[in-house]
Amino acid sequence: MRHLIDPLDLNESEMQDLLELASRIREDPAAYQEVAAHKKLATLFYEPSTRTRLSFEAAMLNLGGHVLGFPSDNVSSASKGESVADTIRVVSCYADIAAMRHPKEGAPLRASQYSRIPVINAGDGGHQHPTQTFTDLLTILTRHGRLDNLTIGLCGDLKFGRTVHSLIKTMARRKNIKFILISPDELRVPDYIIKDVLVANNIPFEETASLEDAMPQLDILYMTRVQKERFFNEEDYVRLKNSYILTKEKMEAARPDMAVLHPLPRVNEIALDVDDDPRAAYFEQAQNGVYVRMALIMMLLGLTDPKTGKEVSLC
Ligand code: NCD
Numbered sequence: 643m644r645h646l647i648d649p650l651d652l653n654e655s656e657m658q659d660l661l662e663l664a665s666r667i668r669e670d671p672a673a674y675q676e677v678a679a680h681k682k683l684a685t686l687f688y689e690p691s692t693r694t695r696l697s698f699e700a701a702m703l704n705l706g707g708h709v710l711g712f713p714s715d716n717v718s719s720a721s722k723g724e725s726v727a728d729t730i731r732v733v734s735c736y737a738d739i740a741a742m743r744h745p746k747e748g749a750p751l752r753a754s755q756y757s758r759i760p761v762i763n764a765g766d767g768g769h770q771h772p773t774q775t776f777t778d779l780l781t782i783l784t785r786h787g788r789l790d791n792l793t794i795g796l797c798g799d800l801k802f803g804r805t806v807h808s809l810i811k812t813m814a815r816r817k818n819i820k821f822i823l824i825s826p827d828e829l830r831v832p833d834y835i836i837k838d839v840l841v842a843n844n845i846p847f848e849e850t851a852s853l854e855d856a857m858p859q860l861d862i863l864y865m866t867r868v869q870k871e872r873f874f875n876e877e878d879y880v881r882l883k884n885s886y887i888l889t890k891e892k893m894e895a896a897r898p899d900m901a902v903l904h905p906l907p908r909v910n911e912i913a914l915d916v917d918d919d920p921r922a923a924y925f926e927q928a929q930n931g932v933y934v935r936m937a938l939i940m941m942l943l944g945l946t947d948p949k950t951g952k953e954v955s956l957c
Contacts, residue, residue, distance in 0.1 A: 644942060644956045645754040645761045649772035649812045656941075656956060657779070657812075663937040664780050664930070666949050671704060674936060677945050678705035684737035685711035686729065686753075687764070688720055688744045693906055693928055694764050694773065698741045701935035705945075710737060727756040734758035739942055741773075745871075760942040768802040768872050773938065774905050775808040777931040781923055782862060784930070785901040790817040795856045797824040797886050798866035798911055800831040802873075805905040806866060807835055814845050821847040822856045826885045828878070829868070853886050857895040863888070865904040865911050865924075889913040896921065903927055 645651065652660060667674050683702040685695050691713070699709045712718040719729065726744065730753040733740055740757070742750045743764040750763035765771040783789055794813060800806050800823055810831070813819050821840065823831050830849060840847050850856055857863070865888055873879040888902065893916060904912060904924040916922050937954075940947065944955035 643758075643760055645757070646772055646938065646942065647751045647754055647761070647763045648770055649775045649808045650815070651772070652956070654815060657776075659954065660776060660934070660937050660941060661780055661783060663940065663947065663954055664776075664933040666947070667936050668930070668933045670949070671933075673948050674705055674940075676706040677940060677948060678702060678707035678943065681705075681707040681739070681943060682737040683707060683709050683711075683939065684733045684740040685709060685713075685764075686718070686733065686740055686742040687711065687713050688715040688718075688742075688749070689765065690714065691743055691764070693931060694743060694771075695741075697928070697931040698762075698764065698773075698935050700932050701939055704932065705936055705939060707939075726753045729753070730757045730761065739939060762938065762942070765804055767804070768807075768869065769804050770808045770811075771804040771905070772808050773931070773935060774805045775812050776934040776938065777927055778805070778809055778864070778903055778905070779812065780930045780934050781903060781927040782901065784926070785923055786861060786899070789813070790819070792816075792818075792861045793820045793822065793859050794862045794864065795822040795824055795853075795860040796831075796864045796866070797853055797856075797888075799829045799868045799882075800825040800866070801829045802869035803866045806831070806864070809864065810835055811839055814839050814843050819845060821845065822859065823847060823849045824851070824853050824856050824886070825849075826851060826882055828882060829885070853888070854892065854895065857892065858897070860896065860900050863896070863900060863902050865902060865908075867904075867907060867909050867911060884910065886911055887913060888916055890915045890919065893919055893921065
């Protein structure tokens with residue numbers, strides 16, 4: 643049995659299989675509407691979510707399966723003091739697969755150690771968010787037709803943004819990638835990622851505070867929200883929350899084929915008038931999240947792809 647805790651839990655060929663399956667599903671979703679019949683997905687969400695939880699649930703329903711779970715810790719036995727280890731032992735009796743979001747880094751990993759069903763990390767604190775990264779990859783592949791030879795700008799809260807950490811880790815495995823890390827000094831990418839991922843693998847990167855300077859070089863601009871819930875004091879959040887606002891005017895300096903991604907939710911870091919720009923890819927990205935999660939559920943459950951007649955097992 644396999645879990646998905648870190649984006650690198652899938653090797654490169656598994657990642658490619660996942661993206662190919664997600665693309666096949668996107669072309670003909672109706673062909674997949676029975677493949678997970680009678681299977682159950684549990685969504686165990688100890689932190690707020692709209693897209694991730696609903697896209698997991700939509701993914702399982704689209705595959706003909708069922709969903710059960712809880713949307714916040716205060717309606718589960720976590721509020722009575724139950725550990726994630728005990729919760730997952732019990733959920734293993736009720737469901738075939740689980741997606742867990744938790745404010746504590748490492749909670750889904752701990753759950754996986756006690757689980758009898760595959761556990762998917764749906765975001766753990768300021769650490770990792772692998773399924774968002776797969777969604778990002780499918781969107782990049784769709785927009786650019788490749789995952790290599792790209793200059794990727796990441797902008798905003800690079801310190802607490804778990805989507806940023808997972809995307810850097812994953813894209814660092816590709817060929818000829820350059821990162822431009824755009825943030826205020828206080829919200830820089832954590833040192834462990836700079837050292838263990840970028841420096842250790844000789845990946846070119848620049849750190850800058852200027853979105854305007856970076857803009858003309860970028861193939862991808864990955865905007866992020868300042869992660870209010872991870873700040874220790876309100877004052878710092880208020881000071882930093884408006885550090886970057888992407889506007890129509892700033893888009894003029896960008897390449898004609900640059901793609902703007904954002905994991906969403908957006909607060910005010912992308913002005914509404916950017917939405918009509920054909921380079922804005924964030925709503926298409928949210929849609930891709932459903933196909934990628936359908937593919938992932940199929941692979942972790944070892945289901946059969948009706949298009950190829952083959953099992954898509956990860957084991
Ligand atoms: C992100 C998250 O939860 O980390 N949202 C998401 O899953 N699409 C980004 C965020 O909350 O800013």
